[in-house]
Amino acid sequence: MIAITGANGNLGKATIRFLLKKTKPGNIIAVVRDPATMHDLNVQVRKADYENLDSLNAAFKGVDKLLQISATSMGEGGIRQETNVVRAALQQEVKHIVYTGSIKPSALANFYATHQALATERAILSSGITYTFLRNSLYMEIIPLFMGNAIERGHWEYPAGNGKVSFVSRLDIAEALANVLTEKGHENKIYEISGGKAYTFADTARLLNISYSDVPNAYLEKGMAAAHLPEELISCMVSMVDGIRANEFAYVEKDLEYLLRRRPLSFENYLSNL
Ligand SMILES: NC(=O)c1ccc[n+]([C@@H]2O[C@H](COP(=O)([O-])OP(=O)(O)OC[C@H]3O[C@@H](n4cnc5c(N)ncnc54)[C@H](OP(=O)(O)O)[C@@H]3O)[C@@H](O)[C@H]2O)c1
Structure with a gap:
C-alpha cells in the first residue's frame, strides 16, 4: 500500500495520475483533509490533518510506502506538522518514506522552507525508516505567480538580482516520484531535483521577449501586503528571493533525468507554452 500526503495538491494529484499507470487504484491511499476534493480520482481516500497525530496514525494503518509531500505551513508550525507525519509513520511501522524537500538544504540557507526540509530529513533519518529524499528546486509552474501581468506590460520587476534558478517541471517531479514509489533501488538515496540549466530572471525575461529590472x-512586500496576503507568506517569499539572489536554487544535477530515463522538460519549452 502506498499512501500520499498532500494528495489533493498539485504535486499529489499529478503523482497519483502517474501512479495509476503503474499500480492498481486499490494500492493507493490519498491522505487529505477534505475527502470530497478527491472525487476525480479512483483511489482509496483517508482523512487526516498534519496537526492531528491520531488522524495521521489512522490514515497510515497498513501502509508500506509513504510519499510525504512537504507541508505548506512554514516555520515552527511547518516543522511540527512534518514531524507529526514522521511520528505517525514510525508508530504505524511504515517501511519506506519518500520525502519531497528543498534542493541542497543547508542550515545557513536564506530560504525558510529549507530549514523545515532539513529538520524533516533529520527526523526521518533518526526514525530509522528507509528513506528516499527528492530535494526539489523551484517549480516552473510558479513562474506565472512571480510574473503577475508582466507579459502584458512587457516589463517585469522582481527582486531576484542576478541569481540563477534551475526551474524544474512539477509534472516531471510527479512522474519521478511515481517511478521511485514503484521501483526497487531507491532505498536510502538522496536525489537533487533540478531542471537541466539555471537561468537568471533577466534570462527568463529575454526568453519571453520582455524586459526585466531588479527591485x-x-x-515584493508592498505588492503582497496590498493583495492582503498573510504576513507569514510574505516573509517566506522574501526569504525565497534572498535565497534566489544567493544562488540557493542554481544547482543543476542529472538526478531527475536518471529517475525519468529521459530528458526533463526544458525551461524554454515550458515558457514557449505560457
Ligand atoms: N519547489 C517549489 O517551487 C514549491 C512551490 C510551492 C510549494 N512547494 C512545496 O511543495 C509542496 C507541494 O506543492 P504543491 O504545488 O502540490 O502544493 P499545493 O497544491 O499547495 O498542495 C499542498 C497540499 O498540502 C495539504 N495540506 C496543507 N495543510 C495541511 C494540513 N494541515 N494537513 C493535511 N494536509 C495539508 C493541502 O491540503 P488542503 O487542500 O486541505 O489545503 C494540499 O493537498 C507544497 O506543500 C510546498 O511545501 C514547493
Missing part, C-alpha cells in the same frame, strides 16, 4: 525586496 528592492520592499517592492
Whole structure:
C-alpha cells in the first residue's frame, strides 16, 4: 500500500495520475483533509490533518510506502506538522518514506522552507525508516505567480538580482516520484531535483521577449501586503528571493533525468507554452 500526503495538491494529484499507470487504484491511499476534493480520482481516500497525530496514525494503518509531500505551513508550525507525519509513520511501522524537500538544504540557507526540509530529513533519518529524499528546486509552474501581468506590460520587476534558478517541471517531479514509489533501488538515496540549466530572471525575461529590472525586496512586500496576503507568506517569499539572489536554487544535477530515463522538460519549452 502506498499512501500520499498532500494528495489533493498539485504535486499529489499529478503523482497519483502517474501512479495509476503503474499500480492498481486499490494500492493507493490519498491522505487529505477534505475527502470530497478527491472525487476525480479512483483511489482509496483517508482523512487526516498534519496537526492531528491520531488522524495521521489512522490514515497510515497498513501502509508500506509513504510519499510525504512537504507541508505548506512554514516555520515552527511547518516543522511540527512534518514531524507529526514522521511520528505517525514510525508508530504505524511504515517501511519506506519518500520525502519531497528543498534542493541542497543547508542550515545557513536564506530560504525558510529549507530549514523545515532539513529538520524533516533529520527526523526521518533518526526514525530509522528507509528513506528516499527528492530535494526539489523551484517549480516552473510558479513562474506565472512571480510574473503577475508582466507579459502584458512587457516589463517585469522582481527582486531576484542576478541569481540563477534551475526551474524544474512539477509534472516531471510527479512522474519521478511515481517511478521511485514503484521501483526497487531507491532505498536510502538522496536525489537533487533540478531542471537541466539555471537561468537568471533577466534570462527568463529575454526568453519571453520582455524586459526585466531588479527591485528592492520592499517592492515584493508592498505588492503582497496590498493583495492582503498573510504576513507569514510574505516573509517566506522574501526569504525565497534572498535565497534566489544567493544562488540557493542554481544547482543543476542529472538526478531527475536518471529517475525519468529521459530528458526533463526544458525551461524554454515550458515558457514557449505560457
Ligand atoms: N519547489 C517549489 O517551487 C514549491 C512551490 C510551492 C510549494 N512547494 C512545496 O511543495 C509542496 C507541494 O506543492 P504543491 O504545488 O502540490 O502544493 P499545493 O497544491 O499547495 O498542495 C499542498 C497540499 O498540502 C495539504 N495540506 C496543507 N495543510 C495541511 C494540513 N494541515 N494537513 C493535511 N494536509 C495539508 C493541502 O491540503 P488542503 O487542500 O486541505 O489545503 C494540499 O493537498 C507544497 O506543500 C510546498 O511545501 C514547493
